[in-house]
Amino acid sequence: MIIDKKIQFLIRCAAVVAISLLYFFIDARETQLFPKCPFHSLTGLFCPGCGSQRAISALLHFDLISAMRFNVLLVASLPMIGYSVYASIMNTFTTKVVQQRLFHSVTFIWILAVVVMLFWVLRNVHVYPFDLLAPHH
């Protein structure tokens, strides 16, 4: 099945908008409606994504501090996500080609991988200041 790149991009945009509306009007910080992390339910430990639903609700209400309390890595990755979105807009709708060289740098990817793994371990250490990395209000 071949769908035009532009239409594919617009479908993704529509999905992002729909999910944003859901997490804006139903604040994940105040409801039990959304699914809990399966990893956390099984092990009791926090994974790198724990708290991201509440962080998204916080971000959609422009509460950056609250979002950082729930998942600081998600907030820190926003510039990277923004750059990626910019690149895909340019590559889809214009003739300009954005190559995203940074994302193909082996050093950069390894640093990212190590940061994610460290974040995973450290947010489960119940000692100050690492406990600040665990999702909290």
Next chain:
Amino acid sequence: MEQNYQQQPMLTPPKNWLVESILVTLFCCLPFGVVGIVYATQVSSKFNAGDQAGALQASRDAAKWTKIGFFVGLAVLVLYIIAIFAFGVTAFWANKDAMNDYR
């Protein structure tokens, strides 16, 4: 399409799925995203070493694990929503205070 890739030398590395695998790691909260990140490193390092076939294979593996993570995450969300409607929203709200747990 893959034929074309293999016949002529590639000027740019194949898609390494880095951002997608980071997103899966942070949003779907599944370890599959981490596997995707590891393959992303291989795409770029193999391409830089001149191993184009290896880079393409790593690209396909990165795509595979990132998509598995994404669709498993999506399936959990959809099943969860179906479960809520099947068992009734009231049962969830009744337990609201008791279920003061992480999600």
